[in-house]
Amino acid sequence: xxxxxxxxxxxxxxxxxxxxxxxxxxxxxxxxxxxxxxxxxxxxxxxxxxxxxxxxxxxxxxxxxxxxxxxxxxxxxxxxxxxxxxxxxxxxxxxxxxxxxxxxxxxxxxxxxxxxxxxxxxxxxxxxxxxxxxxxxxxxxxxxxxxxxxxxxxxxxxxxxxxxxxxxxxxxxxxxxxxxxxxxxxxxxxxxxxxxxxxxxxxxxxxxxxxxxxxxxxxxxxxxxxxxxxxxxxxxxxxxxxxxxxxxxxxxxxxxxxxxxxxxxxxxxxxxxxxxxxxxxxxxxxxxxxxxxxxxxxxxxxxxxxxxxxxxxxxxxxxxxxxxxxxxxxxxxxxxxxxxxxxxxxxxxxxxxxxxxxxxxxxxxxxxxxxxxxxxxxxxxxxxxxxxxxxxxxxxxxxxxxxxxxxxxxxxxxxxxxxxxxxxxxxxxxxxxxxxxxxxxxxxxxxxxxxxxxxxxxxxxxxxxxxxxxxxxxxxxxxxxxxxxxxxxxxxxxxxxxxxxxxxxxxxxxxxxxxxxxxxxxxxxxxxxxxxxxxxxxxxxxxxx
RNA sequence: GCGCCCGUAGCUCAACUGGAUAGAGCAUCAGACUUCGGAUCUGAGGGUUGGGGGUUCGAGUCCCUCCGGGCGUACCA
Numbered sequence: 001x002x003x004x005x006x007x008x009x010x011x012x013x014x015x016x017x018x019x020x021x022x023x024x025x026x027x028x029x030x031x032x033x034x035x036x037x038x039x040x041x042x043x044x045x046x047x048x049x050x051x052x053x054x055x056x057x058x059x060x061x062x063x064x065x066x067x068x069x070x071x072x073x074x075x076x077x078x079x080x081x082x083x084x085x086x087x088x089x090x091x092x093x094x095x096x097x098x099x100x101x102x103x104x105x106x107x108x109x110x111x112x113x114x115x116x117x118x119x120x121x122x123x124x125x126x127x128x129x130x131x132x133x134x135x136x137x138x139x140x141x142x143x144x145x146x147x148x149x150x151x152x153x154x155x156x157x158x159x160x161x162x163x164x165x166x167x168x169x170x171x172x173x174x175x176x177x178x179x180x181x182x183x184x185x186x187x188x189x190x191x192x193x194x195x196x197x198x199x200x201x202x203x204x205x206x207x208x209x210x211x212x213x214x215x216x217x218x219x220x221x222x223x224x225x226x227x228x229x230x231x232x233x234x235x236x237x238x239x240x241x242x243x244x245x246x247x248x249x250x251x252x253x254x255x256x257x258x259x260x261x262x263x264x265x266x267x268x269x270x271x272x273x274x275x276x277x278x279x280x281x282x283x284x285x286x287x288x289x290x291x292x293x294x295x296x297x298x299x300x301x302x303x304x305x306x307x308x309x310x311x312x313x314x315x316x317x318x319x320x321x322x323x324x325x326x327x328x329x330x331x332x333x334x335x336x337x338x339x340x341x342x343x344x345x346x347x348x349x350x351x352x353x354x355x356x357x358x359x360x361x362x363x364x365x366x367x368x369x370x371x372x373x374x375x376x377x378x379x380x381x382x383x384x385x386x387x388x389x390x391x392x393x394x395x396x397x398x399x400x401x402x403x404x405x406x407x408x409x410x411x412x413x414x415x416x417x418x419x420x421x422x423x424x425x426x427x428x429x430x431x432x433x434x435x436x437x438x439x440x441x442x443x444x445x446x447x448x449x450x451x452x453x454x455x456x457x458x459x460x461x462x463x464x465x466x467x468x469x470x471x472x473x474x475x476x477x478x479x480x481x482x483x484x485x486x487x488x489x490x491x492x493x494x495x496x497x498x499x500x501x502x503x504x505x506x507x508x509x510x511x512x513x514x515x516x517x518x519x520x521x522x523x524x525x526x527x528x529x530x531x532x533x534x535x536x537x538x539x540x541x542x543x544x545x
Numbered sequence: 546g547c548g549c550c551c552g553u554a555g556c557u558c559a560a561c562u563g564g565a566u567a568g569a570g571c572a573u574c575a576g577a578c579u580u581c582g583g584a585u586c587u588g589a590g591g592g593u594u595g596g597g598g599g600u601u602c603g604a605g606u607c608c609c610u611c612c613g614g615g616c617g618u619a620c621c622a
Contacts, residue, residue, distance in 0.1 A: 025561060028568080038564065041602065046611055051602070076565050077602055122622085164622060189621095280620050291548070291618085296621040305622050334617040357550075359615080382577060401558065404550060408557070413571085422570070424584050432582070439581040471561085478561065493569075504577095504586045523581095545584070 001035065004067040004082065008039060009059045009443025015054070017043045026471065033073065033081030034467065040078040062367065073459045089463065090454040092470040096525040097449055104532050109150035115316050116142040118327035119155040119239065123231040124168045125193055127238050129361045129409060130329060132382040135244045136398035136538065137358055138327040140485035143536045148480040153321070155248045159314065160228050161256060162305065167191065168231075169224035173216075175200035176223065180212040199230060240382050243391055245539050255311045258432045261303065264311040265296065273345050283310075289340035310342045317348050325483065330404065356483055358403040365411045389414040392539045396423035399485045399537050423494060426530065427542055429496035432503050433527035434543040439509050447524040456518040461502045465526065468495055472529050478538070485537060492533045498527050 002430045008022045022043055027036045040055035047054065055074045055368075064072060070085045096103045118138025122129050142152045159165070171190035178184050179200045186192055189500070203226060204211060209221065232249075255261050265344060268274045273284050279299035283306070286293050316324045328335070336355040343353040363380045364369040370380050385394055393414045400422065401407045413421060437444045446480075457466065472491065479487035508519040531541035 023564095027565075028560085029565070032565070036565085038603095041564085044602075079565065107576085159622075162622065282620095295620045300620075302620090304620070330550070332614060336549085359550080405558080410557080413557090421584080425570090428582090428584050436581045438551080472563080482562075486559085487561085490569085493559095497569080500549090500585060501587090503581080504583095507581065509581050545582085 002232065002512070004035065004069060007062055008037060008058070008068045011058050012043060014061060014243070015043070015047065015057070016161055017046060025343070026347050026467075027081065030464070032079070034084045035082040036079050036320060037082075037301075038047065038079060040074075040080060054078065055080050064525055084247070086455060089457075089466045089470070090449075093454055093521050093525050094449045096469060096528055097414045097521065099444075100528060101535075102534060103528055104472045105147045105149070106473060106477055107149040108477055109145060109480070111149045111151075112146050112149075112323065113151045113153070113321045113544065114323045114329070115153050115155055115319075115321040116156055116325045117155045119235075119244075120159075121235060122159045123235070124164055124191055125231060126195060126234050127382040129363055129380045129382055129385055130358070132242065132385060132394060133361050133398040133403075133407070134327050134329065134358050135239060135242055135382075136395045137356065137485065139244045139490075139538050140399055140482050140536060141325065141327070141338070141356065143538065144476065144480040144483070144485060144488075147476055147536060153247045154245070156246045157199040158232065158249060158251045161252045164295040165224060165228065168227050169220045172196055172203070172227045173220050176203055176212055176219070179204055182212070196227075199227060202230075209377045224423060231401055238386070238480055241386055241391065242382065243395070252308055252312070255308050260311040260315055261308050264307065266312055266313075268296075268310075271345070272399050278424070285338050285341040285345065290341040290345045294338055306342075308348075309339065313339065313343055313353060314346055317343070317346070318351065321352065322349075323352060325328060325354050325356060327356045327358060327403075330359045333357050354483075356403055359405060359407060361398075362408045363411060364408055370411075383407075385411070392427070393421065393423050395538050396426075396489070400489050402484060402486050423539065424515070424545070425500075426492045426496040426534065429543060430530040430541045431533070431543065431545050432528060433499070433523050436508050436520075436523050437508070440516075442520075444527060447520050449521055452517045452521055453514055454517050454518055454521060457522055459502075459506065461498065461505065462522060465498045465502055465522065467493060468498055469525055469529050488533050488536055490496065492530065492537075494525070495530060495533070501529070504545075 004026055005022050012018075012020055012022070018041060022037060022039055024035050024037050027033060040058055041051045044051040044054055052074060055078045057132075059072050059074065059080060064082075065072070065085075068085045068088050070083045072083070073081045075081055099105075116138055118141075119127070119131050119135050121127055127135075139154070142154050145152045167187060167190045170187045171192075174184040174186050174190070175196045178199070203223070207222075211222075214222070249316065265274075268283060275282055275284065280295045281297035282293045283296050294306055295304050296310075297303055311383050313324060326339075333355075336357075339355070340353050344350065363385075389397075390409060397409060397414050398407075398468065414423075434444070457463070472495075475487060475491045480484060494508075506519070508516055508523060510516070511519070535539045
């Protein structure tokens with residue numbers, strides 16, 4: 001493909017146009033060949049000539065055989081369609097078997113350090129399904145970036161300072177006193193979930209009943225520490241069950257301890273980006289693409305949430321990351337511009353900060369919506385979802401859709417063990433490949449292309465399968481480039497469809513030694529690609545189901 | 546009011562970043578098996594891509610404008 005691109009570049013340059021990006025793509029229609037280009041149409045206007053006429057000339061000047069093309073055709077308004085030489089398909093299979101689990105990986109991002117921050121749930125309660133979507137998406141984005149050679153750090157930011165944590169501590173304290181029969185109310189804006197009653201019980205058991213007699217300030221302080229720690233531990237455990245592990249857990253409180261907040265304030269002041277107005281300190285983000293300037297320090301002297309967040313992202317740059325990707329709930333989208341503006345004003349590159357937004361998840365069960373609200377405590381917990389659907393189904397479902405599309409999680413569908421459930425469909429294709437090797441009584445890793453006549457894979461559906469397998473690396477790099485794991489899902493479902501169809505029509509074991517060898521190579525290649533794709537998604541590729 | 550996201554088959558969603566006749570799954574209907582695991586396969590029907598205008602060889606995709614949904618719009622976090 002690169003050979004053809006170079007060859008086209010040369011011919012187009014001969015025609016007098018040098019600065020054109022040659023786009024080569026796989027036509028949707030197989031009668032349009034294996035590859036197609038629109039260069040003739042692109043340059044037609046500049047050369048003031050007819051596209052089809054130019055296409056003729058381009059084809060005439062091409063040295064097809066050096067680009068492994070069997071023949072070319074001109075079609076439609078001026079497309080040039082190419083058919084690959086048969087040898088190309090054999091090379092694809094050799095490549096897949098040779099590279100194994102590395103097939104699809106590339107070095108595009110080599111030397112680039114990327115920080116992917118996701119979930120970052122407040123330590124005020126259990127994770128809910130929205131966090132699950134963020135976790136699956138962030139983890140898959142990180143995996144995609146790794147697959148393209150980036151050096152990736154998965155990071156979780158803990159808001160362990162600030163007003164919400166105060167409310168949490170007060171809520172726990174109220175539950176403790178209620179538990180020993182006293183009058184106490186959950187404060188305004190506090191947390192009503194039952195999990196805090198359980199926590200209060202545990203505190204009384206572990207600390208003794210006299211805990212309820214501690215002076216208010218001291219008790220709330222203890223409640224804060226215990227609550228944050230226990231919520232964090234529970235979140236980590238849920239995430240671990242979900243197959244997500246973080247390289248760095250970053251506490252907001254450490255920003256204060258290490259004076260990064262005040263340092264940031266100093267730097268902004270030094271760069272003359274801030275000013276006083278109405279007794280507050282403002283940050284001139286409007287000059288960098290934000291809709292308006294923002295307050296950093298309120299007139300009562302306390303900081304807004306924005307300031308520690310700037311300090312945090314400034315620290316990401318200081319730690320040597322070339323990019324900082326944040327996976328946020330879509331309800332924070334109003335925050336994107338100001339953070340981007342802040343980083344730009346501090347001299348970070350234009351593409352340093354990037355937010356990926358996930359729409360909140362709506363959950364349906366038995367045909368009706370299950371409402372969840374963190375404050376009232378009646379949300380759908382991620383843990384419950386995992387228990388019901390299993391990790392594979394939950395992760396797969398979260399990744400099926402673009403992150404910024406609204407998404408309805410149908411619990412009934414995800415828990416159904418039938419062909420209506422897409423995750424099983426893909427896994428099943430993999431299982432079937434494994435089943436063939438069981439029947440053949442051989443280790444799939446022993447499959448080799450040595451001495452195998454791959455031209456025997458002449459059935460149309462076999463050719464189509466190899467061509468799709470050949471697209472996997474491009475699919476991975478595109479998905480990584482756009483930070484869209486759902487592209488892998490779409491690809492896998494298409495691949496599984498071809499695999500299952502082929503499997504149904506053709507046999508492998510017992511069709512005669514030569515053909516059997518050739519088909520075993522194809523089976524192995526399909527198995528490898530299915531597994532590699534599922535691995536990026538964080539979904540298992542089972543041998544049996 | 547202003548800003549961002551979204552609107553594609555009955556339902557849930559794709560569409561290779563502007564390409565050729567807009568595709569899958571589910572649901573519906575009609576078929577296939579003495580199977581290397583039927584959690585399968587083959588086929589059919591189903592569309593003015595929310596409406597209208599524009600940009601160009603070419604628009605679901607870009608621009609404008611309406612309509613509808615979601616979210617944001619704090620000296621909240």
